Amino acid sequence: MIWLNYSVNFIERIMASIEHQSEDTILKAAQKVFLKRGFHGTRMQEIADEAGINKALLHYYFRSKDKIFEAIFSASFKHFLPQILEILDSDEPFEQKINTFFSKYIDLLQKHPHIPNFIMHEVAHNPERLQSFFRKHFETTPAKFLKQIKDEMDAGIIERQDPRQILVSMLALAIFPFAAKPIIQFALDMSEDDFKSFIQDRKKFLPEFVMKSLRKI
Amino acid sequence: MIWLNYSVNFIERIMASIEHQSEDTILKAAQKVFLKRGFHGTRMQEIADEAGINKALLHYYFRSKDKIFEAIFSASFKHFLPQILEILDSDEPFEQKINTFFSKYIDLLQKHPHIPNFIMHEVAHNPERLQSFFRKHFETTPAKFLKQIKDEMDAGIIERQDPRQILVSMLALAIFPFAAKPIIQFALDMSEDDFKSFIQDRKKFLPEFVMKSLRKI
DNA sequence: GTCTATATAGGGATAGAC
DNA sequence: GTCTATCCCTATATAGAC
Numbered sequence: 001m002i003w004l005n006y007s008v009n010f011i012e013r014i015m016a017s018i019e020h021q022s023e024d025t026i027l028k029a030a031q032k033v034f035l036k037r038g039f040h041g042t043r044m045q046e047i048a049d050e051a052g053i054n055k056a057l058l059h060y061y062f063r064s065k066d067k068i069f070e071a072i073f074s075a076s077f078k079h080f081l082p083q084i085l086e087i088l089d090s091d092e093p094f095e096q097k098i099n100t101f102f103s104k105y106i107d108l109l110q111k112h113p114h115i116p117n118f119i120m121h122e123v124a125h126n127p128e129r130l131q132s133f134f135r136k137h138f139e140t141t142p143a144k145f146l147k148q149i150k151d152e153m154d155a156g157i158i159e160r161q162d163p164r165q166i167l168v169s170m171l172a173l174a175i176f177p178f179a180a181k182p183i184i185q186f187a188l189d190m191s192e193d194d195f196k197s198f199i200q201d202r203k204k205f206l207p208e209f210v211m212k213s214l215r216k217i
Numbered sequence: 218m219i220w221l222n223y224s225v226n227f228i229e230r231i232m233a234s235i236e237h238q239s240e241d242t243i244l245k246a247a248q249k250v251f252l253k254r255g256f257h258g259t260r261m262q263e264i265a266d267e268a269g270i271n272k273a274l275l276h277y278y279f280r281s282k283d284k285i286f287e288a289i290f291s292a293s294f295k296h297f298l299p300q301i302l303e304i305l306d307s308d309e310p311f312e313q314k315i316n317t318f319f320s321k322y323i324d325l326l327q328k329h330p331h332i333p334n335f336i337m338h339e340v341a342h343n344p345e346r347l348q349s350f351f352r353k354h355f356e357t358t359p360a361k362f363l364k365q366i367k368d369e370m371d372a373g374i375i376e377r378q379d380p381r382q383i384l385v386s387m388l389a390l391a392i393f394p395f396a397a398k399p400i401i402q403f404a405l406d407m408s409e410d411d412f413k414s415f416i417q418d419r420k421k422f423l424p425e426f427v428m429k430s431l432r433k434i
Numbered sequence: 435g436t437c438t439a440t441a442t443a444g445g446g447a448t449a450g451a452c
Numbered sequence: 453g454t455c456t457a458t459c460c461c462t463a464t465a466t467a468g469a470c
Binding site: 036037038039040041081114117119120121123124125127130131134141142159161162164165167168169171172173175176177179180181182183184186187188198201202205206209210212213217 | 253254255256257258298331334336337338340341342344347348351358359376378379381382384385386388389390392393394396397398399400401403404405415418419422423426427429430434
Binding site: 272273 | 445
C-alpha cells in the first residue's frame with residue numbers, strides 16, 4: 001500500500017500549505033483592519049469578513065484578539081523604525097545620506113500611510129508595550145547618525161546645534177504629512193491626486209530645506 | 218407666604234449652579250479620559266469614576282457616549298487649529314511671525330500634549346466628522362499666511378518655493394515631537410525632565426532652523 | 435481545518451426609588 | 453439631581469459537529 005503513504009504525505013503537504021495560506025490571509029486581513037481602526041475599534045468579525053473566513057478560525061490560529069494584535073504591531077514596528085535606522089547607519093557621506101533618507105523613507109511611508117498614526121496612537125496608550133518591544137528588538141540606535149552630525153560640526157561644515165533636534169526634525173518633516181493627511185487635505189483643499197503630487201514634490205523639497213538650514217554660510 | 222417664593226428662587230439658583238458644576242466636572246473628566254484612550258478605548262465607567270459620580274448621571278446630562286465625545290472633540294479642535302490660524306493671520310511682519318508661531322504654539326502644545334494624537338487618530342478613523350466640523354466652524358483658512366509667504370518671495374527676501382510645503386513643514390516641526398513623544402523619549406533615552414528641556418530648547422531652535430532655510434543668500 | 439451554535443462578559447443605556 | 457438595579461445588545465471566546 002505504498003500509494004497510501006504517498007497519498008498521506010501529499011495530503012500533509014497540501015494541508016501545511018493551506019494552513020500557511022490561511023494564517024497569512026488572516027494576518028493580511030488583520031493588518032488592514034487594525035491599521036485602519038486601531039485596537040479597540042477593531043472587531044474580530046471585520047477581520048474574519050476581510051479574510052473571507054469564519055470568526056472561529058481566528059481563534060483557532062491565534063488564540064485571542066490580543067495575540068493577533070501583538071503580531072501586527074510587532075510587524076509594523078519592525079518593518080518601520082529599523083528601516084530608517086539602517087539608512088541613517090549607513091556609511092554614506094552626510095549630504096548624500098540626507099537625500100537617501102527622505103527619498104527612501106517617504107517611499108516607504110507612501111506604501112504604508114497608516115502606520116505612523118497606528119504606532120503613535122497605540123504606543124501612547126500603552127507605553128509598556130513599547131518598552132518591552134524595544135528591549136527585545138533593538139540593538140540599532142541612532143547613535144551613529146548623531147555622531148556623524150557631530151563630526152560634520154567639528155569639521156566646520158554645518159552649524160553647531162543639538163544633533164537630536166536635527167534628527168527629530170527630519171523625522172517630523174517626513175512623517176507628519178502622513179499622520180495629518182486628512183486635515184492637511186481639507187485645510188489646503190487637496191484632492192487625492194493633489195496630495196500625491198504634493199508628497200512627490202516634498203521628496204525634492206525636504207533635502208534642500210534641511211541642508212540649506214544646516215550648512216554653515 | 219412671600220418667604221416661600223424667595224426660598225424657591227433660592228433653591229432654583231443653587232440647583233442651577235450645581236447643575237453647571239456637575240456638567241463641567243463631567244466634561245473635564247471626559248476630556249481627560251477621551252484624550253488618553255480615544256473614543257473606542259474609553260469606558261463610560263472610567264469617566265464616571267474620574268468625575269466622582271455615577272454612570273447614570275452621565276446619561277442624564279449628555280444623552281449618550283457619542284454626545285459627550287462630540288463635545289470634547291469640538292472643544293479640542295476649536296481650541297487648537299483656530300489658535301494657530303489666528304497667529305498666522307496676524308499682521309506681524311514675516312520673520313517675527315515665525316518666532317511668535319513657534320513660541321506660542323509650542324506653549325499651547327505643552328499645555329495639551331495629548332491633543333495632536335487624539336485629533337489625528339479620530340479624524341483618520343472618521344473623516345466625515347472632520348468634513349462636517351470644518352464646514353460648521355471654519356471661516357479661517359491659512360490663505361492669508363500663504364499669501365504673505367508669496368509676497369516675501371516676490372520681494373526677493375526668501376527663496377521661491379511652494380508655500381504649502383513651508384506651512385506643512387512648520388506644523389510638522391512643532392507638532393510631531395508631541396505626537397511621537399514616547400518613541401522619541403525611548404530612542405534618545407530621555408527622562409521627563411530631559412524631554413521638557415528638549416522642548417524648551419526647541420522653541421529657540423525652530424525659528425532659526427526655518428528662517429535660515431528660507432532666506433535668500 | 436472549517437463551520438454553526440452557544441456560552442459568557444462587558445459596557446452603554448434606561449427605569450424607578452429617593 | 454443623584455443613586456441602585458437592571459435591561460439588552462454586542463463582541464470575544466469556546467464547544468462540538470462535520
